[in-house]
Amino acid sequence: MSNSDRFSLSMRLFHWGMAALVLSMVAAGLLMVTSLQPWQLTLLNIHKAFGVMAILLVTARLINRLRHEPPALPHELADWQKTVAKASHWLLYILLFAMPVSGYLMQYFAGRPVDVFGWFRLPAALQVDIHYYALFRELHGWLAVVLIGLIALHIGAALHHHFIRKDDVLKSML
Amino acid sequence: MRTLYLALLLAPAVSFGADAPPKVSAQQFVNLQQGNSAFPGFRRAHAKGICISGEFRVNGQLADYSQASLFKAGSTPFIGRLSIAGNNPTAPDLKAPVRSMALSFASSRTEQWRLAMNTPPVMAVADPHTFYQQIQAIQAGPAAIKQFFADHPESDEFRAWAAQYQPSGSFAAETYHSINAFYLVNTDGKQQAVRWAMRPTVAVPATESDRDNALQQEIAARIAAGEVVFDWVFTLADPSDDETNPTKAWPDNRQQITAGQLVLTGTTPQLEGDCHAINFDPLVLPVGVKATADPILRARSAAYAESYRRRAKEQLQGALEGSNNE
Numbered sequence: 245m246s247n248s249d250r251f252s253l254s255m256r257l258f259h260w261g262m263a264a265l266v267l268s269m270v271a272a273g274l275l276m277v278t279s280l281q282p283w284q285l286t287l288l289n290i291h292k293a294f295g296v297m298a299i300l301l302v303t304a305r306l307i308n309r310l311r312h313e314p315p316a317l318p319h320e321l322a323d324w325q326k327t328v329a330k331a332s333h334w335l336l337y338i339l340l341f342a343m344p345v346s347g348y349l350m351q352y353f354a355g356r357p358v359d360v361f362g363w364f365r366l367p368a369a370l371q372v373d374i375h376y377y378a379l380f381r382e383l384h385g386w387l388a389v390v391l392i393g394l395i396a397l398h399i400g401a402a403l404h405h406h407f408i409r410k411d412d413v414l415k416s417m418l
Numbered sequence: 419m420r421t422l423y424l425a426l427l428l429a430p431a432v433s434f435g436a437d438a439p440p441k442v443s444a445q446q447f448v449n450l451q452q453g454n455s456a457f458p459g460f461r462r463a464h465a466k467g468i469c470i471s472g473e474f475r476v477n478g479q480l481a482d483y484s485q486a487s488l489f490k491a492g493s494t495p496f497i498g499r500l501s502i503a504g505n506n507p508t509a510p511d512l513k514a515p516v517r518s519m520a521l522s523f524a525s526s527r528t529e530q531w532r533l534a535m536n537t538p539p540v541m542a543v544a545d546p547h548t549f550y551q552q553i554q555a556i557q558a559g560p561a562a563i564k565q566f567f568a569d570h571p572e573s574d575e576f577r578a579w580a581a582q583y584q585p586s587g588s589f590a591a592e593t594y595h596s597i598n599a600f601y602l603v604n605t606d607g608k609q610q611a612v613r614w615a616m617r618p619t620v621a622v623p624a625t626e627s628d629r630d631n632a633l634q635q636e637i638a639a640r641i642a643a644g645e646v647v648f649d650w651v652f653t654l655a656d657p658s659d660d661e662t663n664p665t666k667a668w669p670d671n672r673q674q675i676t677a678g679q680l681v682l683t684g685t686t687p688q689l690e691g692d693c694h695a696i697n698f699d700p701l702v703l704p705v706g707v708k709a710t711a712d713p714i715l716r717a718r719s720a721a722y723a724e725s726y727r728r729r730a731k732e733q734l735q736g737a738l739e740g741s742n743n744e
């Protein structure tokens with residue numbers, strides 16, 4: 245495999261770093277909304293703080309993505325498959341933005357300043373708006389479901405390339 | 419979506435210890451609170467209430483203990499809510515065993531503080547899973563709750579309080595307790611465990627009124643006629659006190675500091691006021707106040723969020739339209 249068949253080092257680092265972050269965020273989110281255990285508050289605060297970090301990371305990542313050409317998809321892929329692959333990747337980027345932004349806006353309209361590791365706090369509305377809170381709370385939940393589905397599809401496709409089609413798609417990200 | 423999440427989470431949720439009660443989730447807890455027929459758009463607990471507004475006039479005595487800007491000079495406005503325990507937004511005021519006060523201080527865009535306080539000084543139980551069983555027992559009737567208390571000696575102090583408690587004729591004449599302990603943190607990073615109470619400055623004898631809104635009408639008239647004042651009194655724990663156990667009061671001789679006066683100057687029916695939109699989650703804290711590890715306190719954020727989420731969604735879908743909370 246030649247170098248141009250592979251994602252650049254920065255892209256690979258962003259990819260695996262954010263994969264770990266987002267999977268932890270999803271797991272933390274699902275756990276904390278159901279748990280009454282004493283660690284719930286700690287997990288909630290970590291979720292929000294890392295979520296704010298995710299906005300910064302995905303912005304940097306997108307800039308990096310626009311400055312680097314990713315390796316071409318295998319020629320053997322049908323056009324529709326290429327289209328689905330590309331569309332799903334852009335949808336993932338959109339969700340990586342929409343998740344933390346909806347999370348923050350939900351807190352903003354509920355009048356809950358977000359504390360980021362005790363370093364600084366993000367502002368919240370002085371007057372609570374329950375309609376906008378409801379909107380962004382439901383959005384955060386539904387987008388999470390779409391994100392989980394898309395991640396499952398994404399992992400499935402990577403494994404399909406590697407084990408069934410036996411091409412270099414998965415290796416290009418390793 | 420809920421079912422998917424619950425299925426994903428069932429594995430960690432069902433763990434049984436020898437004496438430990440089965441673990442319940444925030445959803446199970448709120449389901450129990452709302453009962454078989456929820457009131458769409460209303461809180462699943464403390465559903466009946468009235469909005470209040472006013473200001474906190476600080477005296478500066480607590481500034482050495484906490485860096486929260488509220489305790490520095492001046493006065494801070496608040497929005498609050500006086501309520502009764504229970505899931506029914508039209509329940510008769512005088513039948514409720516517990517009365518409550520909730521406050522929201524929006525000091526700045528990065529500093530907000532929410533408080534939710536009740537008339538008893540202690541809880542009957544020390545963790546949310548046992549609290550769930552207590553509510554089940556209350557719903558099952560007098561025999562079940564008697565048995566529950568017999569099985570739970572940690573409820574002694576609560577029962578002693580309940581046996582001597584005389585409800586007054588006004589929201590203005592009750593004492594509202596934080597019950598759970600918090601830490602005050604000063605600019606040196608020094609931590610002090612505290613509980614607090616809003617102490618009334620008037621006494622009002624019990625009323626025989628048979629009106630459902632007796633307490634709401636009384637407080638609205640009283641505040642319309644003049645300010646209603648409470649002293650905000652903090653009790654400082656000794657190192658020997660357990661700040662994580664909400665069933666045990668600290669000894670009477672602990673140092674107490676009055677931080678200032680809470681002055682109520684206005685009331686509004688809850689659906690017309692600003693308080694209905696607020697989730698008075700006591701874990702929304704300013705810099706300078708921190709949560710203790712009290713398991714009851716730690717359970718409140720997730721449960722309040724679940725109730726808030728349900729009622730906010732229902733309200734978005736129009737559940738309260740045409741409703742006048744009468």
Ligand code: HEM
Pocket residue numbers: 266269270271272273274276277291292293294295296298340343344345346347348351358381384385386388720723724727
């Ligand atoms: C990559 C970013 C993020 C991901 C993947 C994520 C994921 C999730 C998930 C899966 C849930 C559970 C959803 C549900 O029960 O419906 C959740 C809940 C939540 N998230 Fe996020 N989240 C992210 C960022 C944020 C940010 C930046 C904030 C706020 C600053 C935030 C605040 C919250 C809150 C407060 C809840 C719980 C709400 C409640 O209890 O009602 N999230 N999140």
Ligand code: HEM
Pocket residue numbers: 447448451460461462463464467499500501518519520534535536541545546549595596597598696697698714715717718721722725726729
């Ligand atoms: C594990 C223990 C507890 C649980 C699960 C719980 C649950 C709830 C829920 C679900 C609500 C409705 C929230 C909303 O929709 O806005 C609520 C309201 C309230 N709770 Fe609790 N609670 C607990 C302990 C306490 C304690 C210890 C106190 C008093 C110190 C308290 C005082 C209040 C008050 C005053 C309100 C009404 C606030 C308002 O006016 O909006 N709760 N509670």
